[in-house]
Amino acid sequence: MKGIHSILLACFIASAFTCFFASAFDPSPLQDFCVAIDDPNNGVFVNGKFCKDPKLVVADDFFFSGLNKPGNTSNRVGSNVTTVNVGQIPGLNTLGISLVRIDYAPYGGQNPPHTHPRGTEILVVVQGTLYVGFVTSNPENRLITKILYPGDVFVFPIGLIHFQFNVGNTAAVAFAGLSSQNAGVITIANAVFGSNPPINPDVLTKAFQLDKNVVTHLQSLF
Secondary structure (H helix, E strand, O other), X not given: OHHHHHHHHHHHHHHHHHHHHHHOOOOOOOOOOOOOOOOHHHOOOEOEOOOOOHHHOOHXXXXXXXXXXXXXXXXXXXXXXXXXXXXXXXXXXXXXXXEEEEEEOOOOOXXXXXXXXXXXXXXXXXXXXXXXXXXOOOOOOOEEEEEEOOOOEEEEOOOOOEEEEEOOOOOEEEEEEEOOOOOOOEEHHHHHHOOOOOOOHHHHHHHHOOOHHHHHHHHHXX
8 A cells, every 4th residue: 555655646746747847937938039137227128018007008009000901012022911919009918919911912922931930820811812831840841731712711830931822813812810919020031041141151052052153142132
């Protein structure tokens, strides 16, 4: 009996520690980084935004107008993203949600391969036809794709590279919700070939198995 009690006690302690570590985690970051500082007088950012005195809150703190207006798609990628996050609606602070409208030019307009480091995205097409997809993490790098029509919904898991491409001959429109007040966005081509300062071309030449002249040309475009 004593042995059984010891085993049960060990299981209980292990379970307790498991529950503790499962619940004792840092809150998800709401910006790229937040470097610790000892002197609060030199502090600038917090994880998110400072909170307004509840007595001073007004309806406009929870309001945004303009998602009915098409975005300008006259650019190199043929798309426009209208963002509605905590920067546009202060009341979204701490609520873990945001919204975007995406406009795509006729055939070829795209939201190029990118990732949201802090949020999962759920997208609904309201106009046009989109080829969408995401790539799973290493080592599989599996491509998951789908053709979407008006009313169709697709999910892009947090952190995975994904894209949307207009395969129709007319303009397309989609709306997407993200599971963060500031999901962030990293456009792959911009980050790799347009970083400031530029990444050493030798790094990219070997990483992408390209001629160095091709790499420097791509860097000049971004």
